[in-house]
Amino acid sequence: MVALFQESSLSQDSVPQESVPQAGVTRPRLRTKVLSVEDIRQIVVHVGLDVLMDEMIARLTEAFAQFDPSETVVPVRTGFSYEQPQVGLVEWMPLFQKYQQIVVKAVGYHPHNPDVHHLPTVLSTLSAYDPSSGHLSAVMDGTFLTALRTGAASAIASQHLALPHSKTLGLIGAGAQAVTQLHALSRCFELERVLIFDSDSKVSGSFSERIAGLGLETLVFQQATVSEIVAAADIVCTATSVEVGAGPVFDDHSLQPWLHVNAVGADFPGKFELPLSLLQRGFVCPDFRAQAILEGECQQLTERGEIGPELSAVVKRPEQYQEKQQQLTVFDSTGFALEDQVAMNMMLDYAKALDVGSWMSLESAAADVKNPYSFLSL
Amino acid sequence: MVALFQESSLSQDSVPQESVPQAGVTRPRLRTKVLSVEDIRQIVVHVGLDVLMDEMIARLTEAFAQFDPSETVVPVRTGFSYEQPQVGLVEWMPLFQKYQQIVVKAVGYHPHNPDVHHLPTVLSTLSAYDPSSGHLSAVMDGTFLTALRTGAASAIASQHLALPHSKTLGLIGAGAQAVTQLHALSRCFELERVLIFDSDSKVSGSFSERIAGLGLETLVFQQATVSEIVAAADIVCTATSVEVGAGPVFDDHSLQPWLHVNAVGADFPGKFELPLSLLQRGFVCPDFRAQAILEGECQQLTERGEIGPELSAVVKRPEQYQEKQQQLTVFDSTGFALEDQVAMNMMLDYAKALDVGSWMSLESAAADVKNPYSFLSL
Numbered sequence: 001m002v003a004l005f006q007e008s009s010l011s012q013d014s015v016p017q018e019s020v021p022q023a024g025v026t027r028p029r030l031r032t033k034v035l036s037v038e039d040i041r042q043i044v045v046h047v048g049l050d051v052l053m054d055e056m057i058a059r060l061t062e063a064f065a066q067f068d069p070s071e072t073v074v075p076v077r078t079g080f081s082y083e084q085p086q087v088g089l090v091e092w093m094p095l096f097q098k099y100q101q102i103v104v105k106a107v108g109y110h111p112h113n114p115d116v117h118h119l120p121t122v123l124s125t126l127s128a129y130d131p132s133s134g135h136l137s138a139v140m141d142g143t144f145l146t147a148l149r150t151g152a153a154s155a156i157a158s159q160h161l162a163l164p165h166s167k168t169l170g171l172i173g174a175g176a177q178a179v180t181q182l183h184a185l186s187r188c189f190e191l192e193r194v195l196i197f198d199s200d201s202k203v204s205g206s207f208s209e210r211i212a213g214l215g216l217e218t219l220v221f222q223q224a225t226v227s228e229i230v231a232a233a234d235i236v237c238t239a240t241s242v243e244v245g246a247g248p249v250f251d252d253h254s255l256q257p258w259l260h261v262n263a264v265g266a267d268f269p270g271k272f273e274l275p276l277s278l279l280q281r282g283f284v285c286p287d288f289r290a291q292a293i294l295e296g297e298c299q300q301l302t303e304r305g306e307i308g309p310e311l312s313a314v315v316k317r318p319e320q321y322q323e324k325q326q327q328l329t330v331f332d333s334t335g336f337a338l339e340d341q342v343a344m345n346m347m348l349d350y351a352k353a354l355d356v357g358s359w360m361s362l363e364s365a366a367a368d369v370k371n372p373y374s375f376l377s378l
Numbered sequence: 379m380v381a382l383f384q385e386s387s388l389s390q391d392s393v394p395q396e397s398v399p400q401a402g403v404t405r406p407r408l409r410t411k412v413l414s415v416e417d418i419r420q421i422v423v424h425v426g427l428d429v430l431m432d433e434m435i436a437r438l439t440e441a442f443a444q445f446d447p448s449e450t451v452v453p454v455r456t457g458f459s460y461e462q463p464q465v466g467l468v469e470w471m472p473l474f475q476k477y478q479q480i481v482v483k484a485v486g487y488h489p490h491n492p493d494v495h496h497l498p499t500v501l502s503t504l505s506a507y508d509p510s511s512g513h514l515s516a517v518m519d520g521t522f523l524t525a526l527r528t529g530a531a532s533a534i535a536s537q538h539l540a541l542p543h544s545k546t547l548g549l550i551g552a553g554a555q556a557v558t559q560l561h562a563l564s565r566c567f568e569l570e571r572v573l574i575f576d577s578d579s580k581v582s583g584s585f586s587e588r589i590a591g592l593g594l595e596t597l598v599f600q601q602a603t604v605s606e607i608v609a610a611a612d613i614v615c616t617a618t619s620v621e622v623g624a625g626p627v628f629d630d631h632s633l634q635p636w637l638h639v640n641a642v643g644a645d646f647p648g649k650f651e652l653p654l655s656l657l658q659r660g661f662v663c664p665d666f667r668a669q670a671i672l673e674g675e676c677q678q679l680t681e682r683g684e685i686g687p688e689l690s691a692v693v694k695r696p697e698q699y700q701e702k703q704q705q706l707t708v709f710d711s712t713g714f715a716l717e718d719q720v721a722m723n724m725m726l727d728y729a730k731a732l733d734v735g736s737w738m739s740l741e742s743a744a745a746d747v748k749n750p751y752s753f754l755s756l
Binding site: 030034036037038040041044045049073075078079080082084085086088089090092094096098099102104106107108109110113114116117118119120121122123124125127129131132133134135136139140141142143144147148174175176177179180183203206210213214360361362363364365366368369370371372373374375376377 | 412472750
């Protein structure tokens with residue numbers, strides 16, 4: 001089921017240059033691999049969504065297992081957040097894998113995008129740089145890959161912290177991220193029933209149409225209240241656009257003692273989705289602790305509760321955390337640049353294997369490196 | 379001489395989308411304006427280097443005069459610096475002009491690039507985002523524009539702080555940045571003589587060839603020692619790759635009392651070019667104080683001397699600083715994102731006027747904004 005490419009995008013020539021003979025002059029050119037939306041579409045259609053998600057989960061599991069923060073440096077993301085012209089933020093999520101690759105994801109979160117611009121809430125692009133020269137080696141769409149890897153991360157957390165035989169999934173917030181949450185979880189669990197709530201009934205109502213292509217016809221989909229979902233679900237994914245200060249999105253009522261929650265929506269200072277009491281009782285596993293205490297559910301716990309190990313620590317020692325599957329657990333998913341690096345390199349590997357994408361010159365590198373004007377005279 | 383375009387790139391539709399009818403389906407597409415190296419070359423060849431530099435200086439002067447840090451937010455740049463695989467850094471320089479535009483320059487500084495990769499020391503790309511949606515509105519080469527705007531900034535500082543009748547220019551470090559320093563200063567001063575030093579005699583020896591296309595044949599070019607340059611020059615530009623901890627690059631010997639120094643090279647913690655005593659005696663004007671105390675000559679002054687106002691403050695009130703033209707002055711140029719924004723928008727305006735560049739889809743935005751997979755089904 002899993003089609004892992006063994007070749008690594010890091011093994012490509014890191015500073016690709018071509019010499020373009022022109023009027024007797026040899027001009028060196030720095031080339032950047034660009035994967036447009038159409039290129040990504042070609043790859044996904046060729047590979048298939050299920051295989052791609054399986055491979056994303058497999059590669060990301062491996063990356064978490066191998067993750068060494070002294071070798072792969074992930075600073076907390078920075079950027080601009082604002083109330084005008086629309087509520088939103090644009091941030092940069094950098095990663096430095098010593099000494100092979102720098103990856104930066106630019107990501108915008110604008111909750112009013114669907115209504116105001118008919119655009120997704122999250123827009124994103126990914127860039128990779130070669131640390132031996134600073135060269136921009138690749139650029140690609142990050143919007144689709146952000147949804148894909150966010151789903152994959154929840155699936156991995158659930159594999160380690162939810163009941164292995166979980167059958168009932170609850171989705172609180174049924175927008176774009178809910179599609180990949182369900183898809184990823186359906187690849188790892190024998191789900192039978194999906195309970196759906198969205199504060200906008202049009203959004204919850206259209207959910208089953210949106211996942212029609214995913215071959216999940218055997219599942220039972222039901223609209224439900226938040227309380228019904230929390231009471232019945234083995235796994236809950238919260239992926240809402242709840243406003244800053246307006247959380248939590250459900251009350252800490254009766255719930256299955258083994259409930260596992262993937263809290264996906266909190267990614268903004270002051271924005272959170274889960275009740276504090278649930279976090280305090282549960283085993284809380286952040287994707288990236290330093291960021292989760294700034295933007296995630298862990299914001300609520302810094303002075304009032306215990307924050308568990310990061311997901312990479314759980315993946316490294318699954319047996320140590322197996323008993324947690326019987327207990328209340330929370331994956332605090334704020335988005336981790338490692339996930340973006342894995343997604344980007346997977347697509348670069350496919351682009352190379354399938355000969356998809358284009359090469360562009362986006363950095364002027366003249367014949368005379370000591371003359372910034374020499375790229376003009378060809 | 380100055381050909382200012384009046385139309386602003388900010389007045390373009392901020393979220394350009396096109397509808398591509400295909401098999402009866404309307405697919406919205408987010409488009410990003412991309413200016414490749416070849417596009418930049420076309421614009422520069424069409425406009426001419428002198429007109430372009432004059433316009434860069436005029437636009438940047440206006441931008442400094444209008445600069446309001448509460449309206450245009452410029453955080454200190456962040457990034458990765460390292461010793462392996464080569465000594466270098468990759469950084470992001472962000473700017474948020476409320477509420478119109480976000481600009482980020484990705485810039486690499488790798489002093490061994492010329493020897494190791496036959497590439498320029500500085501490689502860079504510029505990106506612009508629309509804060510109403512997070513959309514990546516434009517991407518372009520930043521390598522050429524970094525050199526252009528760095529020259530323009532020194533010219534503006536020199537217009538305000540050097541003797542108006544400066545005739546002798548000294549260049550300490552005769553690499554890529556020295557070309558645009560000379561070019562920019564030659565547009566603002568009636569220079570007669572250029573004294574040149576580089577620690578690599580091949581670099582200083584090739585300098586006059588490299589600026590052969592700039593119409594500066596009436597100038598006298600002379601190789602000189604650092605001491606000779608400092609003793610004779612009205613204006614000195616330091617643009618060296620001196621190593622961390624190895625500065626200063628000249629001693630504080632005899633010099634003209636009105637000497638103005640554009641210190642361009644310091645852009646790295648621990649890297650500086652000027653003697654402390656000169657900074658302590660002189661009027662030191664940083665481009666961006668918060669960054670200059672981390673990476674510029676001002677590193678030396680935080681506990682041991684006085685740091686003057688930023689260049690924007692000087693440009694706002696030139697009469698207040700006119701007496702400084704008779705005195706020892708230093709422009710501490712570390713690179714300021716405002717300069718990059720001005721350069722980028724100038725090129726976007728030219729690209730629009732000249733119909734240069736291409737539109738690419740780099741962010742998947744599907745017909746159904748609530749379904750990250752819907753861009754697949756066309």
